[in-house]
Amino acid sequence: MKLYCLSGHPTLPCNVLKFKSTTIMLDCGLDTTAALYFLPLPLVHSPRLSKLPGWVSKDGAVNLEKELKECSGRVFVDSQPEFCLPEKELLDLSTIDVILISNYHCMMALPYITEHTGFTGTVYATEPTLQIGRLLMEELVTFMERVPKAQAATCWKNKEIQRLLPGPLKDAVDVWSWRKCYSVQEVNSALSKVQLVGYSQKELFGAVQVTPLSSGYSLGSSNWIIQSHYEKVSYVSGSSLLTTHPQPMEQSSLKNSDVLILTGLTQIPTANPDGMLGEFCSNLAMTIRAGGNVLVPCYSSGVIYDLLECLYQFMDSANLGSTPFYFISPVANSSLEFSQIFAEWLCQNKQSKVYLPEPPFPHAELIQTNKLKHYPSIHGDFSSEFRQPCVVFTGHPSLRFGDVVHFMELWGKSSLNTIIFTEPDFSYLDALAPYQPLAMKCVYCPIDTRLNFHQVSKLLKDIQPLHVVCPEPYTQPPPAQPHRSDLMLELQPPPMAYRRCSVLGLPFRRRYERIHLLPELARSLVPSEIKAGVSVATVSAVLQSKDNKHVLQPVPKPAPVPPSKKRKRVTEEPPEVLNPKPLLSGAVPLEPFLAMLHKNGITEVKVEETADGHILHLQTEDVLIQLEEDATHIICDNNEPLRKPGSELLCG
């Protein structure tokens, strides 16, 4: 069993598991942080951004004026933002049989995998994952296509040139594998390959069975169990034990795993989501009270539902009930509506509301009372209805594309306004780099509800997997806080760590296989009881293995001799019923065996201890006998006269 790690990002995983001749891709997350190297795409013409000077090396030798622009002391690529894809060269992606998706954040690279690699398999995902994933992809595509760029910048990627660029562009890795965003057609085609599954629904795929389990992180988010008759691999991706909107995490089914692949822990282990939510609210209230606006760059689904719910209660209590909230995204409407219809995927508290009947999320009431308004873009109705001070939720959290770029240009100059970062995916300082100097206040309250190290250690204690595989960063304290040994995984045996492009052989010994007996063969068996309740029978059969299924069939009879007319027809003789020969089982006891050899004149025996047993070298005969726990080999270089007596000696 092998694990190919196509992404080293701990929360945007993309791994391929080869298990029993099945090739299973576990998630295909898209690392969008590469977008931070690019200039923002303004929706409305920005005189500031359009007048940026082009970059020319100090000695004038390299002139990339058209591709690179200098902005606030840093150099950015002036082109449509690109993303870092999962590794495509590590294995042939066309051989992938199935892709399992854990949550909508971990499927954003799907079109890159399914569309141009010859992929012919199936993608499994839950319905909310598919629908909200589709929204996020469509939003991404719209963000990009709304602001087309005439040409793509590629010269800077040239190794020789890149080396001369200022940091951090100089240090960007694998730039040639970066790709532009996909198209709507590719999204549609990729998503057409998705087969929907429900929690705990067992899907058979060849010899393995895959089962999604609720992971408690987002609507429809799942962990997966991949198992055969005798092996069980658990894949834990973004999971949460906090009481937020999704169904709680199912833990008990993860017990007794041979291997547990653990990804998607919290990216900010030092930030407690409750504390961050408190910070978010107090900073928001402070800004609004002082007459400023609040900008919240966020994804159009996920934490935003919890933020709106929290604000729904907070704003009234803070006497800010009249402050409008605006949610601006091409998919804002669908996101808010979708959240209300996936009742069965919600936590119990929200599910029960549906029967009252009440909308599960209070944002419905905010919309009804006109406190929350949503718009597909800043153009159109929004501009006429917009009222300040207000709170705006909009994407993209990287601040490189989407409506957020406009608000940064609009509000960045006033110290009354505040930008509050709640998504943990991007470094907020890097995100803000092209907007410097910035007068508006910046507050970083990353809200990451995924498991923290304390929770995960408790979980692992409960479910007791034999082996844990995890991204490398989880095996050491965060680089910024080397003394925090509580922020890493400390397990016995130590977890197997992976990084991008690692190929891990999983420490996994397959001991048993299930084999089917055909009825006619079973009929021919003659069991004889060797002790009470235990019967044995010798089987002579042909083993057929196909698609990981093994069947014992009767030995085909030799083709009957064509009946000659002369001979009388002979009735077939009944099969001879034989008592089974004595059978040997168990390990060979070394001392008695040596004594036996000695007795038979083999005196020069050199015994060597190995990890699995012993090797006996019969020096005169030049024969090697390997004694292992479950196998014995006599190696005697085709010396049949010697092998046979040896074998007989062994059988005692």
Added chain:
Amino acid sequence: MDSDCLSLLPAVCLVLADPKQAPPDDTSLEKLLDWFKELHSQSNGQVLLQDQPCLLEFISSVCTSETTDPAILSFTLKLTGLLAATKQGFHLLEEGGLLLCAFEREACYVCDLWEDASVRSGWLQGLLNMLKHQKSLDFICRNGLIKVVLQLQNDRSLFVASLANQLLVHILNFLTSSSTTNGSDAVGSSVSSLRSDWVSVSSEIMNAVVEALSSEDHPQVLRGLRLLSLVLSQCGEPIRSMLWKDVLVPLEVLIKRGSESLTQTLMTVLQAADTSARPVEELLEAMLGDGNRKECFQCAALVVKLEKCPEVSKRKATGIILLPLQCVSTQPQTEIETYLVLNEQLSQKASCISLLMQSLSSLAELAHRKFLFEDISIHSITSSVVWLLRMCSGQCPSSLLRINASIHLIGCCKVQRCGLDTLGALSVYEENVDLRKDIFGVLLDYLQSPDSHATVLKKTFQAAVRWIAVCSPFPDLLQFISHDLFPVLEKRMCDLRWEVRDSTLEFITQLTTALNGNSGFTEALHTSGMVSVLLSSLADTEGYVRASAVAAVGEAVTASFHHAATERNSSLLEKALTQMMIALSQDTEGFPRRAVVKAFTSWLKGSHPVTALESSLSSVLSLGGNDFDWEVKMHTLELAEVLMEKTLTCCPYIVQNVDFSEKTRLTQALSRLKDYGLFDLLFNSLLDCDRPVCEKACALLVRLRTLTAETADLDHSALVLNVCGNRWGDEVQSRYLNKQQA
């Protein structure tokens, strides 16, 4: 009333003695017993028993019946003891053979009633009640009851065992006090000063203590120690010294054996003994040991708390109790590494937290008494506390690499709270002001941290107030307050948790009080926008927070009184007055309304006359006096009291004219009070449905009357009539009638 009750007594006794009747509940029996006690204290037992022969019959019938309910028997035993507390009563009961019948050892075991704990407790209580004269003690000794009491000391019921202990102590005390009254010199005397027949009684009890201490049975040792500490703390000489002499050896053995569960009780014993005595000092020394035993930390924590304690022991205990703190938060020292037990305990979460809390609270206790540390500088101790607090918020590693205590401590609210308390307490050491930068730094970190629990923030505020008060003379403090503290406070006033908003406002109030008169602070309060944030907090959704906001605004206004009247100050006062009047008239909760009246009282009490208040005072008196909340009314009357004093004594609001006669001045002052509506308030409050309000109003009216009578050179009633247009008596009567009609 008592005579009516007494007439009912025979019938009550009959009911109680009737086993067919269901017994009344314990409470009514207790009440009946209380009534007897009261009666007993008023008269003497003889009269009661002689007048009420039914009582003798009752006792006899209950004690001889085999079907008595345990509750009734217990009650009867207590009652019999009470009645036998006088010599006459004792004599009457003994004459009838009732005492023996009730308390004799064999009698107790009738019908398994003894199995009921209430009967055993009643038996002990009865003896305790009886033990007021020698005859009773003779009775106890003669009938061998001491043995039973000693047995009951080990009773399975904790109440019975504790009562048995009390009785034993009482007996011992009685032995010595009786000897004293008999004329012998008790203090410093020996056994010979006791009556010869009582020597055996005291020896029996004391031997029992010694035997218990030498026992191998842990609960028995514990009981022995408890009795010993009671005797040492409650008995006089010669019992104390006799017993002390006997127990010294077994105590030494116990201490050497070292058992953590006995530490607390052993320390109580040592505390009860004369701690300055040489043997106690040695025992304390032995208990503290070399600081490498589990129980020595608990012992050291207790020694630190002792008021009278040998200096040597206290220093040693201080050294030991600071070890956990130093071990976790200072640089590794080779000598500390030798403390194996400590290292082991610090590596486990529960014991690590408990040790550090012990260490911190002992340090706070020492700081509270301004203990002078000798072996270690107060700087280093304070730095350790700061380091520990940093570690608890995840910012620092623990110093000893082998002990990864920080894993247990990160985010541990208990240690954080305790550490902050200690840090606050350490502000008493003047030399610590050098560390103010570090201290304010860590306090600020806690205030800023999104993960700080509400209770931790509260403690941070408390510590900060103490340090700010200490550091107020330093010019860098204002810089810290306006640049670092105010932005955090502003955010905390928007916190999701009302508790945090509330404690922030309380803190601002305390801060303003502490820095009262500091013009720089007042300036910063205004320029940083804090004042407007305070004003907006007056509209908070939580009543408690609004109340705290009222207090904070009140204090901010007071602070501005100290400075020249500027446009800014008067605008603040105007805004505050408007919002407070709205709160007083419209707020649905009592706390903010109470706070408004209190703020007015505080302004009025201040040394700076504020003319702007005048227009609002009559409204405050009228609104406050008619409030539904009795506490608002009380506060309004307190405001009225201050107003009265100010107007009548110094009259700050009247233009002083030397030509005015005393009478004119008083008439003017009273007229002014009338204009404020003070008389309306007082007369209305006099008829209020809440008693404290009536009393307060009445007291104020009486004071006014006395004042006018003393000051005016003519008939005060004429003066009153002149001002109020009505005599007070008539006024009250007419208001009363109006109220009745309404």
